[in-house]
Amino acid sequence: MDQLDNVAKFLQGKTIFVTGGTGFLAKIFVEKVLRLQPNVNKIYLLLRAPDAKSATKRLHNEVISTELFGILRDKRGSEFDHFISTKVIAVPGDISSLNLGINESKLREEMFKEIDIVVNSAATTDFIERYDVAMYINTFGPFNVMSFAKRCDNIKLFLHISTGNFKGDLPLVIIRPTMISSTYKEPFPGWIEGVRTIDGAIVGYGKGKLTCFPGNPNSPLDIPADMVVNAMVVAMVLHKNHHQTYDDDEANIYHVSSSLRNPLRFSDLHNIVYNYFTKNPWINKRSGQRIKVGKITVLSTANRYSLYMNIKYVLPLKVLCLVNTLSCQYFREVYMDLNRKIKFAMGLAELYKPYVFFKGIFDDTNLKKLRMAAKEEGIDPSLFNFDCKTIDWEDYIMNVHVPGLSTHVIKS
Numbered sequence: 001m002d003q004l005d006n007v008a009k010f011l012q013g014k015t016i017f018v019t020g021g022t023g024f025l026a027k028i029f030v031e032k033v034l035r036l037q038p039n040v041n042k043i044y045l046l047l048r049a050p051d052a053k054s055a056t057k058r059l060h061n062e063v064i065s066t067e068l069f070g071i072l073r074d075k076r077g078s079e080f081d082h083f084i085s086t087k088v089i090a091v092p093g094d095i096s097s098l099n100l101g102i103n104e105s106k107l108r109e110e111m112f113k114e115i116d117i118v119v120n121s122a123a124t125t126d127f128i129e130r131y132d133v134a135m136y137i138n139t140f141g142p143f144n145v146m147s148f149a150k151r152c153d154n155i156k157l158f159l160h161i162s163t164g165n166f167k168g169d170l171p172l173v174i175i176r177p178t179m180i181s182s183t184y185k186e187p188f189p190g191w192i193e194g195v196r197t198i199d200g201a202i203v204g205y206g207k208g209k210l211t212c213f214p215g216n217p218n219s220p221l222d223i224p225a226d227m228v229v230n231a232m233v234v235a236m237v238l239h240k241n242h243h244q245t246y247d248d249d250e251a252n253i254y255h256v257s258s259s260l261r262n263p264l265r266f267s268d269l270h271n272i273v274y275n276y277f278t279k280n281p282w283i284n285k286r287s288g289q290r291i292k293v294g295k296i297t298v299l300s301t302a303n304r305y306s307l308y309m310n311i312k313y314v315l316p317l318k319v320l321c322l323v324n325t326l327s328c329q330y331f332r333e334v335y336m337d338l339n340r341k342i343k344f345a346m347g348l349a350e351l352y353k354p355y356v357f358f359k360g361i362f363d364d365t366n367l368k369k370l371r372m373a374a375k376e377e378g379i380d381p382s383l384f385n386f387d388c389k390t391i392d393w394e395d396y397i398m399n400v401h402v403p404g405l406s407t408h409v410i411k412s
């Protein structure tokens with residue numbers, strides 16, 4: 001317990017407001033805080049819901065009852081539900097609305113009085129169908145959360161999780177993760193929810209549906225989610241006396257990324273995943289047969305990918321379209337099916353373009369400084385590990401991440 005002292009001491013009696021409560025990262029953060037310090041005063045969790053009853057329902061169905069909370073559930077035994085009900089308050093709201101859509105004034109006033117720290121993790125990460133809505137939420141949402149935070153009497157820190165820039169006149173820490181993958185160690189290895197980021201391609205490949213993919217073999221990918229959460233918690237603790245604003249100082253922007261010091265490259269991922277599915281093939285649900293995978297064709301530029309797709313699929317599809325018209329829609333179903341599949345593959349590629357062709361390297365100097373400061377404060381790096389150099393990527397992808405995907409996403 002000694003090793004936890006600084007963090008546990010800091011969290012004791014604190015009230016934290018977390019947005020994006022049903023999100024992948026926020027859940028891992030909430031679980032860790034409750035496990036580390038049961039004497040945290042309260043966690044207000046903003047959930048998109050029309051009223052308190054629906055928010056509480058979402059809290060239970062989508063957060064607390066997930067396997068992620070299993071260790072905490074076991075730890076607290078029969079008093080788990082009571083513990084949660086006294087510590088976690090489901091707040092119905094929406095970051096794109098005035099007052100974050102928190103319409104109940106009594107609750108709002110309580111929050112203004114109690115909140116010490118705001119963790120803004122809400123964002124629309126699904127850009128496929130609602131691009132304009134996503135842009136609106138991601139652009140204006142953080143400012144609404146900041147305005148709300150400014151009305152809190154005792155606010156000490158605004159922790160903003162983001163891919164981009166943000167300014168504000170409160171003590172602000174920005175955590176910028178790269179692509180987040182399943183947990184490395186905590187609360188257990190391999191926790192993941194939904195098919196996210198590069199996993200769409202891994203799942204498509206494991207199911208035998210992906211034979212080619214665009215990607216610069218040298219593009220770096222991924223950081224495990226619990227490492228991001230560890231960096232969030234440590235940054236919170238070490239910035240407890242932080243009074244500078246973003247305008248004055250960029251020292252409070254933390255790139256949580258492995259891209260500089262221990263990158264997982266697209267080409268490595270491809271080889272590891274090939275080895276994984278060759279040894280542990282998924283079973284086709286309809287036929288019961290093992291799905292055989294081969295090496296995929298990696299197109300190293302967007303133009304090459306587009307040319308490949310046009311020659312191999314789009315042109316034949318156009319021919320099929322013509323034949324279908326001439327034959328009075330005889331091939332309609334085949335045409336529609338192929339059209340859908342090609343659109344899916346091209347849509348997936350379009351979605352991943354910013355990542356898989358990304359050549360930049362994230363400067364994690366500040367994260368290194370945070371690690372050093374944590375050490376000086378006596379925070380045990382093995383309990384709050386966010387040192388990407390400790391990741392054995394091959395072992396992680398083979399024995400943690402893809403098995404995690406199989407267990408928590410594919411079979412669930």
Ligand SMILES: NC(=O)c1ccc[n+]([C@@H]2O[C@H](COP(=O)([O-])OP(=O)(O)OC[C@H]3O[C@@H](n4cnc5c(N)ncnc54)[C@H](OP(=O)(O)O)[C@@H]3O)[C@@H](O)[C@H]2O)c1
Nearest residue numbers: 020022023024025048094095122123125161177178179180
């Ligand atoms: N995952 C990554 O690879 C990655 C990489 C870099 C940065 N980030 C950043 O890290 C943060 C957390 O990511 P994540 O992976 O946890 O995302 P996530 O799983 O998609 O969760 C996003 C959360 O935001 C909520 N949300 C969306 N719009 C909202 C609104 N208008 N009002 C209130 N809540 C809203 C969602 O609620 P609903 O359940 O109602 O949709 C969900 O709870 C985000 O800021 C993201 O940009 C993520």
